[in-house]
Amino acid sequence: MALPIEFEQRMQRLLGDEYPAFQDALARPQARGLRVNPLKISPAAFAGHAPFSLTPVPWAEEGFFYPETERPGRHPYYEAGAYYIQEPSAMAVGALADAQPGETVLDLCAAPGGKTTHLAGRMRGAGLLVANEINTSRAAVLAQSVERMGIPNCVVLNETPERLAQYFPGFFDKIVVDAPCSGEGMFRKDGNPAQDEWTPELPAFCAERQAGILDCAADMLRGGGILVYSTCTFAPEEDEGTLSRFLERHPDFEMVQVADPPILFAPARPDWAENGNPSVAAAFRLWPHQLDGEGHFAAVLRKTGAPAEQPEVTFPAARTKKEQEAYERMIQPVLEHVRELPNGCVRQRKDRLYLLTDPRMQEVDELRVRACGVELGTLRKNRFEPSHALAHALPPAAFYRVCDLPADDPRVEQYLRGETFPWDGEKGWTAVAADGFVLGWGKCAGGIMKNHYPRGLRWVGR
Ligand SMILES: C[S@@+](CC[C@H](N)C(=O)[O-])C[C@H]1O[C@@H](n2cnc3c(N)ncnc32)[C@H](O)[C@@H]1O
8 A cells, every 4th residue: 555645745855865764764664572561571571482483572571573474462461461562662651651660640632541550560550550541432442451451550641631621620640641652653564444534634633632631741740840742753743843832832841852772763853843942952752763663752741840749648447446347347358369459458339349559549438440459359149259450460380279280281272261279279269370470360160260361351253
């Protein structure tokens, strides 16, 4: 499929002598990447026993290229959340944001969850990660990614940036805006849906929308906080242009000169944008003819000034012995299945129990919440049914009963297909795992493992 002619003409004008190399790169197959989930295994340990041939992505310590012939998206390790399939250039964003344990982080345009899951891996379950997606069906996919990767400290929201900005003024230490864009960086000679939707007017439309989103992000960042802005387009209007106009509207922001940036990242080109701000040259362009990845743009900015004081929020302390006993009775059914839970406070909502890992999670009820902390399970009449999210949030050692099979044991595929299989284990809820990566729950009785892998995730017809 041909690339849009107006796009080709613009890129030819901008790139000059470099254009043939760019054009050749778009005719080659795209590089493929996966990003190891440090919440489940360290990248080095995974690379040491991965069933795929992996080569490190130079700009993201968790990232690896895999060959076109491999299918890591159809492997039990994928279902267990051991890694996330992510286009290699897109890994630059999480690496630049470099979220840390204990930080308060917002991923404002988050679905399907590539950046969220990268940020979460670096936060190691500590701090608060808010992942927001405006589109309702995409927010459901985002919540599923967060669940599969076993992220305990995340709130998944389905809100507009404007509504969030009213709710969280000056709240976040770091905000990632991976903005909706014209998607030119994903164009390939062999076609991509973004190509069909592209028109010469699209970059201007996207730039306007990006401005609105960034203004909301600016309100939600604390003084001294970090904003990471990224797109997957080459259009200067949406990259250097959007940032230059943002800096004009927000003199309290400045570009950050990233120390020791990866040598494969090219400096941004403010000279390509109308009234480009020269400081925007500190941002990065990732070019498909200069590295193994698609086209990307990424920038790091800082909000100057001091952080505003935030009210301290704590979990309610059980004041009386009776209250403490009632709390213990509530979590008792969970602790019959797992030895320990991540730090936090258990809360009941209708018939479900949730573990909130951060006290501020108690305060999001007025928003459209898709997930909050770890859903532990459902209280049915006289019994407790553990949730799929709980299976993903804990290491195998935390479960009383584990059925850990080699990944190539036929029972693993049977499990993922939703079938029962023979298992001579102790009666009761059992975590089913492949090579130590937990896949979900089964319920063992009489030498049979009854399947509790969620219907929507089953390998049916695949
Ligand atoms: C580039 S994608 C995000 C990809 C995601 N960060 C990842 O790494 O998986 C941009 C997202 O912005 C969302 N979006 C569209 N319009 C928006 C708006 N006005 N405000 C906020 N987000 C919007 C889209 O639904 C889309 O999911």
